[in-house]
Amino acid sequence: MAKERLDKVLAHLGLGSRKEIHRLARAGLVYIDGQLVRDAAFKFDPTLCRIEVNGEEVVYRAFFHLMLHKPAGYITSTGDRDGQPVTALLPEEWQRDDWMPVGRLDKDTEGLLLLTTDGELLHRLTHPRWKVKKRYYAELASPATPADVEAFALGFELDGEPLQPAELSLHADPRKVELVIREGKYHQVKRMFAARGNHVTYLRRIAFGPLALPSDLAIGESRPLEADEERSLYEAVGLPSR
Structure with missing residues (x-):
């Protein structure tokens, strides 16, 4: 990795704004490989050096990943132009x-909504080529039928666009179903049922690729991915963990 400025590295790690990091350095609270560094413009390779801030070691990582149990009423965006963004739900220490x-x-x-800072991982997880499964639980206005199961499994066109085969499972009450899709077209689940003459009254994503929505993650809560969860996501799209 190329050498980076101290203020850029520590800001990336969420230790404050660059202005705040300049103050930390001037206060004598930053050590690189055991050496006091007071210049926030100091350049070093964070993957090779030991970083200590205010007496605690800071482990460098290139990318960050979170899972969030999204509630209704929030938009999947990082800006607030069209409503309250999901990032407003994150605690202060995870704001980026x-x-x-x-x-x-x-x-x-x-x-289940995943958030990442890795653009390549994002691209592969959402590109149809990689066929990453998304599982949804849906409640319908009318009972789903075995004919719906067959139609989804065969694949059909949606507004002139062909869909990949999908897996529809009926609960004991056929107004409650689970659906697995491998692409992410606009309002896809709702439009698929509408094409079959039905209407989705409630929708929840319960899994994305190898990750399922944890039963102990309350609605509105979030947490960083664990190491094995990160690895499974990267493996699902043929990338090495990084």
Whole structure:
């Protein structure tokens, strides 16, 4: 990795704004490989050096990933132009300017939403070529039928666009279903059922690729991905963990 400025590295790690990091350095609270560094413009390779701030070691990482249990009423965006963004739900210590949502959930849709700072991972997880599965739980205005199961499995056109085969499973009450899709077209789940003459009254994403929505992650809550969860996401799209 090329050498980076101290203020850029520590800001990337969420230790404050560049102005705040300049103050930390001037106060004598930053050590690189055991050496006091007071110049925030100091350049070093953070992947090779030991970083200590205010007496604690800071582990460098290139990318960050979170899972969020999205509630209804929030938009899958990092800006607030069209409503309250999902990033408003994150605690202060996880607020960043470079979060990118992995796929979108409608404003009234709940469930598992991944956030990442890795653009290549985002691209692969959302590109149809990689056929990453997204599983949804839906409640319908009318009962789904075995004919719907067959139609989804065969694939059909949606407004002139061919869809990849999907897996529809009916609960004991056929107005409650689970659906697995491998692409992410605009309002896809709702439009698929509308094409079959039905209407989605409630929708929740319960899994994305190898990750399922944890039962202990309350609605509106978020947490960083664990190391094995990160690895499974990268493996799902043929990337090495980084």
